[in-house]
Amino acid sequence: MKQGNIDANAFQHYAFLADWNKAHKSNLQPVGETVLGPGRLYSDKYKSVKDIPDGGTVAVANDPTNEARALFLLQAAGLIKIKAGVTSPTVKDIVSSAKHLHVKELAADQTLASLKSVDAAVISATFVEAAGRNPNSAIYVWNANNKQSHQWVNIIAARHDDAKKWYIKALVKSYQTKEVGQYINDHNNGTEIAAWQGAPKAKIVTADTASSASTASSK
Structure with missing residues (x-):
């Protein structure tokens, strides 16, 4: 896209785009939010x-984002508790753990x-689904309802000079509809949810809530 062969893309989140722009001396711009893949903890x-x-021991991926x-x-x-003010923490920034956990970094x-x-x-939904495992078997889901998770909301990006052009605005408007948001929420099994302002809310399911619902329905 930097070379002008396409007008926009919609695959990266804010954190990825910031790193990419820095590494490639580019200034691609976020022009509209799309989805969030809620972080999930499995056991x-x-x-x-x-x-x-x-x-106990908890594993996390070892790449920066x-x-x-x-x-x-x-x-x-x-x-755990992370050092105040740190925006891209590593295990070195963990200052305390109520359960004295060991955090293990892995590929x-x-x-x-x-x-x-x-x-x-903590496992990416990509690997969970590829293994045929239900993403909703997570024991904890971290959704988009906080400032810290916002940097992982996926976005439509465009070149700086094109960001305010009518066709880019039209693209974003056509994406950010109630119908598109509901389709995303209904067809991704919780691995992606619509995340722009005003998007339809998705129901977040975990192993704990699914078990409770199953118990209630069997009574």
Whole structure:
């Protein structure tokens, strides 16, 4: 897109675009928000975050954007605390853990396999679905309802000189409709949800809530 062969794309989130622009000395612009892939914590041993034992081990991806996202997820779940003011944390920025957890850094494609040996792992939906596992088997989901997760909202991007042109605005407007948002929420099994301002709200399901619903329906 930087070379002008396409007018816009819609695959990256804010954090990725910022890193890409810096690395390539570019100034591609976010012009509209699309979806968010909610961060998810999985476990083959426990059905709830509160069941993770003291001194347990949690695996996270070791690449910069995925590691930061995973650590913010663990903080939102109440499992760790990150140094104040840090926007792209690594394990070195963990200042405390109520359960004295060990956070293990792994290649992203190894996080799913690590469930055999760790207590829980933050895993990309890409790997979860590729393995035929239900994304809703997560024991915790970190959604878009906070400032820290906003940098991982996916966006439509365009070249700086094109960002305010009518056809770019028309593209964004045609994407950000109630019908498109509802389709996204209904057909992605929770791996992606519509995330622009005013988008239809998606129901977030976890192993814990699914188990509770199943118990209630069986009574």
